[in-house]
Each structure stands twice: as C-alpha cells, then as structure tokens.
Amino acid sequence: MFTHIWKKEIRGALYTWKSMLWLVISSLLFSFTSYLLLTNKELSLLDQTELLWLLGKIIIGVALLIITIDASSVITTEFEKETAESLFLSPISLKDFIIGKLLASLTLWAAIFVVSIPYILVTSAGSHLALAFLEYVALLGTLGVVGLIFLIFGISLLYRSSKNTITTALIILLAFATPALFASNLKNDIVSQAFSRANPIDNIFSSLDNVLVDYKISLLENWQFLLPLVIFCLITFTFLFWSAKQFEKKGIIKND
C-alpha cells in the first residue's frame, strides 16, 4: 500500500511545473558553480581535487536543504489539510504511510543526484575520479538524507505542525552544518572533535575530502566516516519508531 502514498506524492509534485521549479534552480546553481570553477582564472587555479570537493559539498548541501524542507511538510500537511483522518480510515497502516512518504522524499534526492551527474562528469574530466566521485556522492548523500528524513518524520509525528517542524528541522540542519564548515585547526579540543565525529554533515564532508583530495577511495579507508553515518541513521530510525508509537497511542485526533 505504500506505493499508493508514494505515487500520490510524486503525482502531486509533478502536477504543475512550479512544484518542481526548485530542481531547475538547483540545476542553475550547479551550472553557475561548475562554470565559475572551470572558467574563472582565479578559481581554476584550485587543484582539481579541491574543485571536485567544493562541488560535492554544494550538491549534498543543496540536497540536504531541500530534503529538510520537503520532509518537514510532507507528513504535517496531511494533518493541517485534515486529510490524515480519511487516509487512515482507508486500509493504510502507519508503517505504509511512513514508507510511502520516505520514498517520496528519497525520490527528490534521486532527482537532485541525477541532475548533478553531468556536472560531476564535466568537472572531473581527466582526473580519473569521476566514478569514485559519483559513487561517494550517492552513498554519502543517501546515508545523510535517510538519517535526516527519519529524524524529521519523527519530529513531524510529534509536532503535527508544518511551521514548528520546519523551524526545528532547519535549526538542526544549521547546527550540523555550521561546525562542519570550520577549518580543521578550530577542532583541536576534545569537545569539538567529539562533536565532529558525531556530526553527520562533518562526516560526509570529511569522507569526500578523504576520497577526492587524499585518494582513499575504498570503503575500508572511509569506515571512520561511514560508521558514524550508519549509527546516525540507526539512532534517528529508533527515534522515528518511538515517535510513531507515541502517535499511535495518542491517535490521529490529538486530545491535548
């Protein structure tokens, strides 16, 4: 039954060209970045590996931002438009509902990734890193996006309000993103290092650096970044599971 929810969301997204305009704007952003990196005399002096790392960070950064906003509203709008009641009256379980919505959000990530492929290929031409760049953007992006969706869906089921969920989710994303942009010499103390090891965005960027700049492209050479991302997904999944149980306890119509 989850395919029904998934298809409904995708049909809704493709109903008018305006609802997918963000994808065109993302594409323009990638165009602008890659064109500047490859034609601007100052920027083109960057080592190609650093150039790829910068583009990789922009692709995953844009994806995380769009997924955060989409995932924050994809569940809560069902409550705000009061369509959740009729939806749960049909033979759709909460599990199918969540899986359908998860697939809908992951489809957006897939769309961003597909759009980014030509840019990845053109910027990595001649570096022998195109395949590794594609694989790691797909792997790291998927792990980051899945963990973030679990977390936001968990918040959505607790809040049932778009405004509150979007605000909370954006602040969480900002909290993850800001320290990830700090230079490595600002992460010398234990607290910063501990937060850096746990921060999913930091791990994504560090792994990209490891692959593209240090040429450590095997999964074994990146386990120290992949493991925290997998743990992040497991923790957020547990939170979503707990949140779904709370939702079932309280019922569709909240009594508080």
Next chain:
Amino acid sequence: MKKLPIIYFFAMAILAGFAIHVQASGAPTLSMQILSSKTLSGTAGDFVTVEGTITNSSSQPLNTITTYLSMADNETKLPVDLEDWSAEKGLYIGTIDAGQTLPLNWKIHFVKAGTYSLIIIAEAAGNELPQVSSITQFNVSPKQNLNPGQVLPVALGTPIILIFILFMLSYKRRVGE
C-alpha cells in the same frame, strides 16, 4: 725550560682526549641519502616520490628511530602544513641494526603551485641531535582547469532540458485529465 716538553705532552694528551670525547658523543650514527633527483618538478595535482636510504653507521643497533618530513615555502619562507601533500607525514622505523641500510620512500602530492624545500629528519632514542637529509627542491607549476569548451554545453543544456521535461510532464498530465 726543561719542563716545557712535559707541559706540551700533557696539553696534547688533554686535546686528544677532548677530540675523542667529541667524536664519541657528536659523531652522526645515522646517515640519510636522497636517491631521487635534487629538484623535482611537476604541475599541481601531480604525484612524485622522494626516494632515499637511512643507514645506521654505528656498531650498535639504534632503537626508536622516527623519520618525518619538513617542508618550507621558498617564497613566503614559512613552513607548509603537509596535511594534503603527503599521506604519511611521519614514519616510525623502530630498530636499525648496526651497519644496516633501509629504504625510504615518500609519495608527495603537489597541491599548490610554488617552489618548496623538503628535508627528511631522522631521530633516534638517545641521540641529542637529529639527522637531516639534503634538501630536495620542488618546482610546482600551476594547473589551470580552464575548460569552457566542455562546461558550457552542460551548464546551459542541463537547466534547459530540465525545464523542457517538466513542461512536458505537466502538459501530458493536463491533457490526460
């Protein structure tokens, strides 16, 4: 005047003893030789290998030997952070037996254009002074990634194709209704 030869003898004996002491404490027991070219040139992004050997020229095995790289930018006269230049900034060798020679290989990634001086430093437990290799000069020329010929069709084409696909999907859906 008869005492002069005796004083001369004692003076020579003291000097000889001092010389032996200096040789015993300050003589380099570790020696390093760079086998690769004294000047390595390339473009930013290239990899080069600095090859050398480390020899224990003493009659005793030397323990806890560590070698590490040190590099300076010849233009700014400042040391360079080797984070992206070499995966191995330091190499722990451990013990080198008396008279033994071991190879040293350092893979260096040219990250930024400029001229640089690289030395390898070796230190052993108990030795007050480290042993320093001869200088290897790096001449790194800039790499321009100017590629407007390939990026322009992608930068312009992708958004245009995307707009076309979205319009077609939207149109098909409306016609289907």
